[in-house]
Each structure stands twice: as structure tokens, then as C-alpha cells.
Amino acid sequence: MRKTTKAWLIIAAFLMLIGCILFVGVMSMLEWDFTKLSTTKYETNTYEVGEAFDSISINTDTADIVFALSDDGKCSVECYEDEDTTHSVAVENNMLVVGTNPKSWYDYIGFNLGFPKITVHLPSTQYASLHIDESTGDVEIPNAFVFKNVDISLSTGDVIFCASASEIVKIKSTTGAIRVENTSVGSLDLKVTTGTVTVSDVNCEGDVTVDVLTGKTSLSDTQCKNVISNGSTGGISIDNVIAEEKFSIQRKTGKVKFTGSDAAEIFVETNTGDVTGSLLTDKVFIIQTDTGNVDVPKTMDGGRCEIITDTGDIKIEID
16 A cells, blocks of 8 residues: 555656656746746737817726827827727717727636736826726826826726826725825825825825725825825824824824824824824824823923824824
């Protein structure tokens, strides 16, 4: 019985060795380009748009989306796409609409290692609204463009948003990173389930709202009316951020750090995590902690600063 088991182990090891040798040989022939193993063929198609529009709507399953200013003053949508899964491009009710044509069931059979990409070449810099809804893919909107309203929703993917918006910018990603930088907006509403949020060099007339279930949040060099941030797991850093009215920060697990920032009133609550850093003006501190150390200035003037922790130190300085 032992001899039989040993023989099978030797045969299994030999077959694994042969498989590894064949794999290395095949990949060497393909120059270790794994995309060449894909059974799906990709092609680049360019869709010309001759009609005028003032809004944009993109709804796709899987694709990176990039915006660019066109060189010739005309609109075109360039798609690197699966030859069996093409995109539709049309103008409907003064809106540029980009979607994914339906697939047949047999189009899902195969080994796909490629990744589609949509590049929208726009003739103008200003548009009324932008709506993007997709499953998997990254989105990049450069600072050349100005919108009235923006609504971007992803299941899996990163968003880099540098454009301006006179009213609200809403960005939601289930899994991915959101980065908003070098821009001005009416208000900012950012949500991520698992991922990071970075807001940098933003001038916001209204509120900056950030909801994070799991992940870090970083706000820097930003002016706004209020900063409102809720989260479960993950710290938040607030660096050189000035809010006209209020900071309202709530976390279950994670550190809260201020650096050279301020608001008329401040409220911070975290179950597990330290609250540290520096503010710019005097505050009336209202402190509550169960097991942490407290070190705050004994000032009697200024706005209300209430900090509550269960387990965590509280250390605040006034610059």
C-alpha cells in the first residue's frame, strides 16, 4: 500500500514538473506577455459625433474612462473594445450617451485578459452635467473641464477628478480610491466602502462630505463651509483645512489628526484612536475619554471644540 502511494506521488510530482516546463516554454515564446493568452480579440474603434450636446452620460460594464480636449474641435469617442462587445455612441435629448451593446451568452465563454478603455475627446471645456455609472474601471477627469453637476458611481475602480463644478460633485466607489484635487466646486460628496479618499487643494463653497466604511481619508489645503466625515475603520488627517462653520468627524476605529487647520466649531468622536494635532485659534475644549490621556490648552475663549474617545489619547495644540 505504501509503495503504491509513493508511486502515485512520484507520478504527480513528475507531471507537475512537466507542466511547469511547458508553461515556462510557452510564456518565453510569448515574451511573458500574459495578455497574449487571452482568447478575446480587441480592436480600436472611433465613433465620430456630429451633433451638439451640453451634457454627458456614460454607462458601461468594464472600461477605463478618460476625458481629453480634442485637437480638431470635434467630438469623438475612441474605444479600445472587445470585438464582440462594442459600445454605442449617440446624442439623445442634447446629451452625449455612451453605453455598452448587449452581449450574447456565448460571448462570455473564453479567457479574457484584456481591458477596455474609452477616451472621450470633447470640443468644449464647459458642460451642464456629467453622469458616469460603471461596474469595473478607472475614471480620470482632468482640470480642463467645467461642469454644473457631476455624478460618478463605480463598483470597482479609482477616480481622479480635477475638473471644476459650479454645484455638486458626487463620487461613489464600492472598492477603490477617490482623489479630488486642484479644483473648485460648489459642494463635494464622496463615498467609498473600501478604499481611500484624498482631497487636496480644493476651494469648496459648500460642504465637503466624506463617508468611508474602511479606509483612510486625507484632506489638505482646502477651504469650505463644513467638513463632515463619518467612517468605521480608518484614520483621517486634516492638514491646512479651513472650514467657515464646522468640523464634524466620527470614527469607530482610527486616528484623527489636525495640522494647522481650523473651524468655528469642532466635534470629534472616535471609539478607538487618538485625536491629536494643531489648531489655529483658541477653543473652549469639552473633553471626554475613558482610558486615554488628555493634553489640551486651558483656554477660555473661542469656539466650541468637543472631543470624545473611548480608548485613545487627546492632545491638541494651538499654533
